[in-house]
Amino acid sequence: MAPIDEADVKDGVDRETVEAVRSMAGTYKYGWETEIEMDYAPMGLNEDIVRLISSKNDEPEWMTEWRLAAFRRWRQLEEPDWAMVEYPEIDFQKQYYYARPKSMQEKPKSLDEVDPKLLETYQKLGIPLKEQMILAGVEGADAVPAEARKVAVDAVFDSVSVGTTFQKELKKAGVIFCSISEAIRNHPELVRKYLGSVVPQSDNFYATLNSAVFSDGSFVYVPPGVRCPMELSTYFRINAENTGQFERTLIIADKGAYVSYLEGCTAPQRDTAQLHAAVVEIVVLDDAEVKYSTVQNWFPGDENGKGGIYNFVTKRADCRGPRSKVMWTQVETGSAVTWKYPSCILRGDGSQGEFYSIAITNNWQQADTGTKMVHLGRNTRSRIVSKGISAGQAQNTYRGLVSIHPKAKESRNYTQCDSLLIGDKCGAHTVPYIEVRNTSSKVEHEATTSKVDDDQLFYCRSRGMDEEEAVALVVNGFCKEVLQALPMEFAMEAQQLVAISLEGSVG
Amino acid sequence: MAAPQVRQDVTEGRLSALAFPQAAGWTLPARQGALARVRAMGLPGRRDEYWRFTDPATLTAAEPQAARLFEPGESAPFSTMDRVQLVFVDGVFDAGASDDPALAGVEISRLAEAQDQDIHWARDIYGVLEAHGQTPVERPLAALNTAFATDGVLIRVTGQASKPVNLVYLHCSETSDAILHHVIRLEQGADLTLLENGPAAARFNKVMEVDVADGAAFHHVRTQGRDHDRRAVTHVFARLGESSTFKSFTMTANGILTRNECIIELTGDNAVAHVAGAAVGDGTFHHDDTVFVTHDAENCESRQVFKKVLRNGATGVFQGKILVQPGAQKTDGYQISQSLLLDEDSQFLAKPELEIYADDVACSHGSTSGAIDEEALFYLRSRGVPKGEATNLLVLSFLAEAIEEIEREEIREEILDRLAAWLERHRS
Numbered sequence: 056m057a058p059i060d061e062a063d064v065k066d067g068v069d070r071e072t073v074e075a076v077r078s079m080a081g082t083y084k085y086g087w088e089t090e091i092e093m094d095y096a097p098m099g100l101n102e103d104i105v106r107l108i109s110s111k112n113d114e115p116e117w118m119t120e121w122r123l124a125a126f127r128r129w130r131q132l133e134e135p136d137w138a139m140v141e142y143p144e145i146d147f148q149k150q151y152y153y154a155r156p157k158s159m160q161e162k163p164k165s166l167d168e169v170d171p172k173l174l175e176t177y178q179k180l181g182i183p184l185k186e187q188m189i190l191a192g193v194e195g196a197d198a199v200p201a202e203a204r205k206v207a208v209d210a211v212f213d214s215v216s217v218g219t220t221f222q223k224e225l226k227k228a229g230v231i232f233c234s235i236s237e238a239i240r241n242h243p244e245l246v247r248k249y250l251g252s253v254v255p256q257s258d259n260f261y262a263t264l265n266s267a268v269f270s271d272g273s274f275v276y277v278p279p280g281v282r283c284p285m286e287l288s289t290y291f292r293i294n295a296e297n298t299g300q301f302e303r304t305l306i307i308a309d310k311g312a313y314v315s316y317l318e319g320c321t322a323p324q325r326d327t328a329q330l331h332a333a334v335v336e337i338v339v340l341d342d343a344e345v346k347y348s349t350v351q352n353w354f355p356g357d358e359n360g361k362g363g364i365y366n367f368v369t370k371r372a373d374c375r376g377p378r379s380k381v382m383w384t385q386v387e388t389g390s391a392v393t394w395k396y397p398s399c400i401l402r403g404d405g406s407q408g409e410f411y412s413i414a415i416t417n418n419w420q421q422a423d424t425g426t427k428m429v430h431l432g433r434n435t436r437s438r439i440v441s442k443g444i445s446a447g448q449a450q451n452t453y454r455g456l457v458s459i460h461p462k463a464k465e466s467r468n469y470t471q472c473d474s475l476l477i478g479d480k481c482g483a484h485t486v487p488y489i490e491v492r493n494t495s496s497k498v499e500h501e502a503t504t505s506k507v508d509d510d511q512l513f514y515c516r517s518r519g520m521d522e523e524e525a526v527a528l529v530v531n532g533f534c535k536e537v538l539q540a541l542p543m544e545f546a547m548e549a550q551q552l553v554a555i556s557l558e559g560s561v562g
Numbered sequence: 563m564a565a566p567q568v569r570q571d572v573t574e575g576r577l578s579a580l581a582f583p584q585a586a587g588w589t590l591p592a593r594q595g596a597l598a599r600v601r602a603m604g605l606p607g608r609r610d611e612y613w614r615f616t617d618p619a620t621l622t623a624a625e626p627q628a629a630r631l632f633e634p635g636e637s638a639p640f641s642t643m644d645r646v647q648l649v650f651v652d653g654v655f656d657a658g659a660s661d662d663p664a665l666a667g668v669e670i671s672r673l674a675e676a677q678d679q680d681i682h683w684a685r686d687i688y689g690v691l692e693a694h695g696q697t698p699v700e701r702p703l704a705a706l707n708t709a710f711a712t713d714g715v716l717i718r719v720t721g722q723a724s725k726p727v728n729l730v731y732l733h734c735s736e737t738s739d740a741i742l743h744h745v746i747r748l749e750q751g752a753d754l755t756l757l758e759n760g761p762a763a764a765r766f767n768k769v770m771e772v773d774v775a776d777g778a779a780f781h782h783v784r785t786q787g788r789d790h791d792r793r794a795v796t797h798v799f800a801r802l803g804e805s806s807t808f809k810s811f812t813m814t815a816n817g818i819l820t821r822n823e824c825i826i827e828l829t830g831d832n833a834v835a836h837v838a839g840a841a842v843g844d845g846t847f848h849h850d851d852t853v854f855v856t857h858d859a860e861n862c863e864s865r866q867v868f869k870k871v872l873r874n875g876a877t878g879v880f881q882g883k884i885l886v887q888p889g890a891q892k893t894d895g896y897q898i899s900q901s902l903l904l905d906e907d908s909q910f911l912a913k914p915e916l917e918i919y920a921d922d923v924a925c926s927h928g929s930t931s932g933a934i935d936e937e938a939l940f941y942l943r944s945r946g947v948p949k950g951e952a953t954n955l956l957v958l959s960f961l962a963e964a965i966e967e968i969e970r971e972e973i974r975e976e977i978l979d980r981l982a983a984w985l986e987r988h989r990s
Contacts, residue, residue: 137611461907476921479888489912489929494903497932500914 086324089176089294096153108153112236125256125266132260138423139452140392152268154213154295166218173217182290205285213295214270228284231276238274253336253373261332261367265301272302277312286315293322299330308343315346322354325362332367341376353389360419363391370397374406387414398427401435408437416449425455430463439470445481452484459496466496569604579624580710587677592689596708603702615879615911616850621795626739626765629791639759639785645728652763653740667721673714684716684745691771691799695825704797707769711743719752726755731762738763744770748778761787766794776803782810793819804830811968814841815984821850828862838867838967843876844988850879857890866897869964872908883915895925902960954985
């Protein structure tokens, strides 16, 4: 991969940052492929394919109809072109919409029955699908009490979930954590109630496509008052060629529940671009809290911009009840094209939404990412901290919406976006939309580093930290907490990002 | 791309209500080009991204909405200053009401007359900066202006203008629909202060193209008339040479709809561009500041400072953009848009954008919106300042950052007084 030339780096850019970006730009570690026999649905997309996917998952009739309705809608939609990303036209008929390892034809009853090749794949990725207590390779794991170290994993390989760990233990706590295809079969009442209630079938081009053809994904239900006893995580792996991955995740935190959910993704290195269009829906009821963290490390394409994943993702959380809370954290380092705006609908009075993002683009990568904070309830709060780092010929755009509706009295938003350019051939862009429709709310969009929460900053500074350190601590402190909890090997990488300095940033 | 039917209908509807000036002399080719642009782009609609916060329907309609005449009950702005006044009544130049345009170092002519002359310096600018400003964002109403402008002034400044030129726009007909197009050229090292005031017409479409040569300085201050029902769309297209200065300030009080676009391109190194605005609105007031600054040279500075005070359902819009082209190193770009919402139902809609392709730049933007600071209000009241007065004091201090962008102290003070008077009249 093209190294970052010393001469390209201007004065004032923190060395550590350059080093961190440089190390990220190293060889893509997850570019290998698992040789495994696969079952494909025929190439292309039509109603028969949609029915086939539905039947492969043994879905009830209502689900098949739901998919078909989405598919019919999708055919009327046009691909959006407003994002600052350019890519060759995608031929949606030249994709496989379903690919399943042959060994998964009969769903294994337990992890012991899973094809060793698949287990090996995840082992190699650093996600052992064993119910072990200590995860190898996670820094600081030894210092944490054993109880806190458990992470349940749902592993999705191309179109199917190959296994979910710790299901029994979670069941004891009342938590349902399984693949969405299992949930459709075993918990239809929950799925019917919530699926498409946050991201409607016809939400946007890619979400509608996903609604028609999603093959698997994870389902989480945390019952009232339950604090999920461990971290939950899904690891998505694209392996097959010319195959799109369309996973769908549905998380429901019932009243007073708490869950922290982590998502990781990788794909083999190939010359042709591959499509990934996921939907994540989160329902947060009264007083519940959901933390959703992503380390997105899809193959970014090579140094000439060849190959890579086109990542078109719709993620949205609906804070339905009073005082509900959702936090999105994302570390975006992969994908050739990223189109992703994890959003919060703050419906319940006093609900809170947070979005912390670090997006790094290098070579020919393009990222157009950000968030939407829609304030509907009274006294709702949101906070956006976004950092974009661009190197090589990459383009990095923050695009966000903060919308305060007339009834969302006394609401509050704070937004901070920083971007950093390394080299003079890349670009960094900020496209925020701010809509304030009442008087008692306060909205701030700042690009200056000194405007971080003054009280916290003051606290740090009064303890002898310099401003830069204090800002780094305040801004990254929150992220760090989440990043450290990532159960995977690449948590290390993600942690490096935390060292990135704000120095030399542009708004 | 073929414009959809609705857009085409709106466009043709508007065009059919206008007479294309066939005998427009040297402006004819520019006008024909502009007409072709209008037809190709189509007039804007609410669904256009660039108009998402402001509905252009009344600006694109074939006929203007009637606007009641308004007696401001105060002296005209800048009336105490020594200046050359050029008066337009509902978009038509009134020689009788205007001063003698003779001014040392300044050449002033009227568009309606100058276009018949064989050779004219403005030929290289008329419609040229406008056409250039159509990318990357289309501005069809400006092209419409170039094609159909009925009048305007052409000002060429070769030295230091001894006094400001003041364009006065009177509104005397309830259904007037004025289209004015000004061209201003500042030669190397020249200096001019241009003042504008008045509502102009029931509906006003104005374009001003400003070409600032190396080392020249252009100062622009305008107050948009207080007529409640008036509607206006204005465009300033400015091109800045090396080490030149462009400073523009706009005060807007009232008006049912105002869209002020300012498109600036810094083409020479070390150029400076400041655009500022203070807008105060009560009730049916919709004010939109749309600014697009392109840095295409090194070591330039740009500032955008926009402040709005909104009450009783007034709407403020800010769309600002700083585009830093590859190679425009050492750019210093600053952008701030702030709104103070005084009563319920007022709203502020903003899109402060940055697009940066050079790595050694400092660009920052900020945008805030909120009510008046209760603590500051409490402080003042605890010192015996009555609530209304305390509020006005805080509002004025909020507007100050924009007003400070005005270079001349006497104008600064006049603007401040006028804003204070407005606040006094619109006290809660």
